[in-house]
Amino acid sequence: xxxxxxxERAGAVGQKSESFFNAFFRVTELDLRTTAMLTALIAIWVAxxxxxxxxxxxxxxxxxxxxxxxxxxxxxTGMVLVIVARHIDxxxxxxxxxxxMFVAWLHVDFFPSILPGILPLDSDLGWILAVIMTLLMGVxxxxxxxxxxxYRGVPAFxxxxxxLLGFRAMAWVVSDGRTISPLNDHFELIGGGANGxxxxxxxxxxxxxxxxxxxxxxxxxxKRRRKYGIATKPLVVEIIxxxxxxxxxxxxxxxxxxYMRPRSDIPRGIPVPVLILIATVIxxxxxxxxxxxxxxxxxxxxxPEATELAGINVKRTTTGIFVxxxxxxxxxxxxxxxxxxxAGNLMGFMQELFVIAAAVIGxxxxxxxxxxxxxxxxxxxxVFSIINGMVLMQTTSAQQQxxxxxxxxxxxxxxxxxxxxKR
Amino acid sequence: MSDTxxxxxxxxxxxxxxHKRFGGVHAVEGxxxxxxxxxxxxxxxHNGAGKTVLTxxxxxAHRADEGEIKINGKKVDLHNPRDAQNLGIxxxxxxxxxxxxxxxxxxxxxxxxxxxxxxxxxxxAMENESRKVIQRLNPNFKNIKDPMRTMSGGQRQSVAIxxxxxxxxxxxxxxEPTAALGPQETAMVSELIEQLKxxxxxxxxxxxxxxxxxxxxxxxxxxxxxxxxxxxxxRDVTKDDVLGMIILGKLPGETTPEDGKxxx
Numbered sequence: 207x208x209x210x211x212x213x214e215r216a217g218a219v220g221q222k223s224e225s226f227f228n229a230f231f232r233v234t235e236l237d238l239r240t241t242a243m244l245t246a247l248i249a250i251w252v253a254x255x256x257x258x259x260x261x262x263x264x265x266x267x268x269x270x271x272x273x274x275x276x277x278x279x280x281x282x283t284g285m286v287l288v289i290v291a292r293h294i295d296x297x298x299x300x301x302x303x304x305x306x307m308f309v310a311w312l313h314v315d316f317f318p319s320i321l322p323g324i325l326p327l328d329s330d331l332g333w334i335l336a337v338i339m340t341l342l343m344g345v346x347x348x349x350x351x352x353x354x355x356x357y358r359g360v361p362a363f364x365x366x367x368x369x370l371l372g373f374r375a376m377a378w379v380v381s382d383g384r385t386i387s388p389l390n391d392h393f394e395l396i397g398g399g400a401n402g403x404x405x406x407x408x409x410x411x412x413x414x415x416x417x418x419x420x421x422x423x424x425x426x427x428x429k430r431r432r433k434y435g436i437a438t439k440p441l442v443v444e445i446i447x448x449x450x451x452x453x454x455x456x457x458x459x460x461x462x463x464x465y466m467r468p469r470s471d472i473p474r475g476i477p478v479p480v481l482i483l484i485a486t487v488i489x490x491x492x493x494x495x496x497x498x499x500x501x502x503x504x505x506x507x508x509x510p511e512a513t514e515l516a517g518i519n520v521k522r523t524t525t526g527i528f529v530x531x532x533x534x535x536x537x538x539x540x541x542x543x544x545x546x547x548x549a550g551n552l553m554g555f556m557q558e559l560f561v562i563a564a565a566v567i568g569x570x571x572x573x574x575x576x577x578x579x580x581x582x583x584x585x586x587x588x589v590f591s592i593i594n595g596m597v598l599m600q601t602t603s604a605q606q607q608x609x610x611x612x613x614x615x616x617x618x619x620x621x622x623x624x625x626x627x628k629r
Numbered sequence: 630m631s632d633t634x635x636x637x638x639x640x641x642x643x644x645x646x647x648h649k650r651f652g653g654v655h656a657v658e659g660x661x662x663x664x665x666x667x668x669x670x671x672x673x674x675h676n677g678a679g680k681t682v683l684t685x686x687x688x689x690a691h692r693a694d695e696g697e698i699k700i701n702g703k704k705v706d707l708h709n710p711r712d713a714q715n716l717g718i719x720x721x722x723x724x725x726x727x728x729x730x731x732x733x734x735x736x737x738x739x740x741x742x743x744x745x746x747x748x749x750x751x752x753x754a755m756e757n758e759s760r761k762v763i764q765r766l767n768p769n770f771k772n773i774k775d776p777m778r779t780m781s782g783g784q785r786q787s788v789a790i791x792x793x794x795x796x797x798x799x800x801x802x803x804x805e806p807t808a809a810l811g812p813q814e815t816a817m818v819s820e821l822i823e824q825l826k827x828x829x830x831x832x833x834x835x836x837x838x839x840x841x842x843x844x845x846x847x848x849x850x851x852x853x854x855x856x857x858x859x860x861x862x863x864r865d866v867t868k869d870d871v872l873g874m875i876i877l878g879k880l881p882g883e884t885t886p887e888d889g890k891x892x893x
Contacts, residue, residue: 434757496749498742501731505739508728515690515726516740517711575730 233443239569239624243584250588254595261598262591265465269477272462273398273545275590276479277302277538278557282564282582283490284534287500287527289565290507292574293355293362295528297369298535298561301347302554304373305340305539310386310549312336313393333393340536347373348532352525362528370558378551387548397545398477406463409475412484413459417452424448479541483583486534491579499526507575563610564589567617571625588613639702641666641831642687642800647696649682656682657693658855664800664831669822671834671846671863673875679855680835681723684802687833688720689713700800711740717799721806723835725789733773733780734759737792762791766821783814790821801825804835819845839875843868853878 224232231238254262261267281298288295313336317325325332347369354365395402404412424444431438439447462480463473476484494500502523505513514520538557543549568585570577592613596606640663649657657679664670672680685691687698689710698705700716707713713720727736734755743758745751756774763770767787777785786809793801803822807815822832822845834842843849843863851858851874858874861881870881 430753434753436753436756492749498744498750501735501739501742501750505728505731505735508730509726512722512724512726512728513739515688515710515720515722517689517709517714518740575728 233439234447235439237578239621240578240581240584242620242624243569243581243588247584247588247591250591250595254591254598258595258598262595265461267594267598268461269465269474271590271594272480272483273477274594275586276398276477276483277541277545277554278560278564278589279483279583279586280486280541281531281534281538281557281561282568282586283486283579284527284531285561285565286568286570286577286579286582287490287494287503288362288531289562289570289572290574290577291503291524291527292507292510293524293527294562295351295362295366295369295531296558297351297366297373298531298538299554299557299559300370300373300377301344301532301535302539302542302557303377303551304380305343305536306543306553307377307380307386307539307549307551308343309333309336309340309393309536309540310389310543311380312339313390314386314388315381327390330390330392333390337393337396337540340540341533344533344536345529346532347535348529349525351532352528355528356521356524374551374555377553381549381551383551385548385550389543389547389549394544394547396478396482396541397543397547398479398541399545399547400468402479402544403462403467403474403477404481405475406473407475409459409463409473412476412481413455416455417448420451421448479545482537482541486537487579487583490530493530494579499523503527504575560586560589563614567614569621571621576625585617588617638665640664640699641668641701642833643697643699643702644683644687645697645699647683647686647698648694649679649686649691650694655855657686660696660852660855660857662850662857662860664833666799666829666831667826668848669826669832669834669846671836671842671849672852673836673839673842673849673871674852674858675875676837677854678837678852680837680852681804683852684720684804684833684835687713687800688718688802690720714741714796717797718802719793719796719798719800720802721789721793721804723804723808725785727777727785727788729778730776732776733763733784733788733791736777736788737762737795739792741796758795759791762795763787766791766794767817782809783811783817786810786814786818790818794821794825798825798830800831800833802833802835805837805841806834807841808836808838839868839871843871851875 230236231241251263281302285295285298313325313333314327317332317336318327325335351362351365351369354360355362403409428438428444459476462476465474466472467474494503502513502518502520505516505518506520506523510520539554542553546553564586565577565582566572566585567588568577568581568583570582589610592609593606596609642662642664644663645661647657647660648655660679660683662670662672662683672684674680682691686693686696686707689707689712692708698707700718705712705716707716710720728739731739734752737759738755743751743754759773763773767784770784770787777788780788786806806818810818822834825832834846836842846863848860848862849866849871850860851871853875858878859880861871861874866881873879873881
């Protein structure tokens with residue numbers, strides 16, 4: 207047996223003397239790669255704090271940053287599964303354009319014109335129905351991609367390149383090239399505008415529930431491991447880790463609550479898109495780690511042939527991945543239209559590149575088999591921190607993209623070097 | 630013309646007149662074999678003789694173009710690996726068929742995960758079960774939670790074997806089981822085969838190397854160019870006889886003195 211990383215289970219190997227570094231990762235069971243990412247993100251934040259004279263870490267800017275990054279973050283969680291399974295989805299940016307246009311067209315043009323008495327623009331039922339139909343459209347698009355990739359053997363790169371071209375054009379077809387506006391007022395809350403936040407009270411509730419869930423999960427894990435005689439973390443470490451997580455969560459809620467609604471002293475609280483992102487991350491983490499489907503996605507990425515020989519329906523799993531990606535892209539489309547308070551043809555333009563960059567910077571290996579949902583969120587945070595920070599530093603968008611390109615290369619280089627060392 | 634262990638027992642497996650073509654290549658052509666409980670059948674032949682294709686039909690990975698498969702005398706239809714698994718047919722592939730990015734328990738239970746009451750995967754239960762079965766095969770193998778890519782050849786083999794053994798195989802197919810192993814690990818595999826035999830499991834050993842399987846097998850079936858040369862009890866033939874079957878494609882009685890010279 208060659209070297210073992212520090213991330214292995216506590217007590218699995220009794221080493222006589224080990225460095226503090228190794229001991230830290232062994233006891234906390236933290237993943238070295240994720241920890242490195244987190245450290246890099248904090249370093250970027252500190253640097254931007256000083257470069258922008260403190261502006262970067264103001265509640266107002268952090269709230270904006272979270273809302274800006276939410277759409278890409280939502281899609282990046284799905285892109286992780288796509289890339290882990292050795293595929294790619296280039297169509298997500300165009301899908302944002304198409305689904306954003308679709309949801310707007312449905313509740314602004316279509317419903318009011320066919321059912322003017324029942325579903326006018328200002329009816330809540332209208333936009334809710336439009337949202338549901340748009341999510342279903344995401345499922346249909348995912349089935350379409352999955353059909354060609356899994357059942358007809360066309361490489362995902364080609365199928366979704368077709369999607370990149372086609373769906374942007376379909377957005378155009380839906381609206382005859384017009385920008386659709388105005389949208390329903392309540393629908394726009396999804397986008398997290400001036401009123402699109404859940405307020406101080408509910409933000410605290412979200413934070414408290416989150417901490418409660420962490421404590422519950424920790425307790426349950428300990429109990430289960432005990433039952434099977436698997437080594438658990440020392441209680442002190444568990445308590446410290448819960449304290450750290452709680453501090454981060456409550457800190458986040460406090461920041462979101464210290465940004466006020468316009469011309470008032472009323473805290474905004476967590477913006478709706480950020481809430482959607484949090485929900486997405488939880489659901490996608492659950493899918494990737496706790497369900498058979500998630501396990502099969504990773505197995506396919508590691509060894510497609512072996513997965514098939516194990517009796518797993520690889521085609522259906524592949525289709526499932528694209529369906530999830532389609533739904534997440536339509537969620538992103540809905541949020542985007544709501545945030546812009548109009549649906550235009552450039553929604554989501556080139557966004558596929560940010561989504562893929564977020565997943566890859568977050569440690570998803572393009573060769574497949576490796577990647578985490580949380581990593582992708584960190585990746586998205588890195589991408590949007592750099593963009594946002596550079597905007598505050600009054601750089602041009604060309605300079606921002608150059609910086610992003612360099613970060614992308616650097617992140618993948620880090621990953622390659624890290625993986626080599628680990629082998 | 631072939632020997633069968635016909636002491637009134639129903640064969641565990643009968644593959645009758647199997648055919649499999651890949652495009653123009655006739656990979657398996659009219660092959661008939663059978664396997665009895667507690668028996669080890671060696672399938673021998675050069676690379677490309679059709680051994681692996683034949684057994685992949687039995688493990689559900691390939692569908693036969695023609696032919697009939699009977700398990701315990703009953704005709705079965707194997708559409709995919711899952712069908713074969715459900716009939717108690719487990720396969721250890723030459724490549725071991727492991728996902729390198731996953732740990733041992735994930736590989737062991739791949740496709741047959743232990744679930745909790747909530748319909749989620751029970752990783753702790755799988756880890757616990759894996760530890761038990763792997764410990765029995767390979768007591769020095771502790772770090773089962775590491776990804777497979779960091780493991781040694783013997784450890785990888787242990788996981789592949791554990792996967793087959795854990796699910797109570799009735800029929801075990803091992804494709805080149807010792808090709809990548811050191812002497813100690815080979816001994817472990819031999820020991821395991823003896824033990825499984827005693828439990829009444831039928832085992833098919835595939836190899837291109839006569840010496841790997843001759844001593845372990847009760848019977849050997851030799852294939853050449855997709856066809857069955859013949860099946861013989863190992864107690865009735867010598868290694869040279871079998872070598873003749875592999876190389877010349879002729880049964881022991883059929884060889885001429887010239888053939889004998891060609892072998893040596």
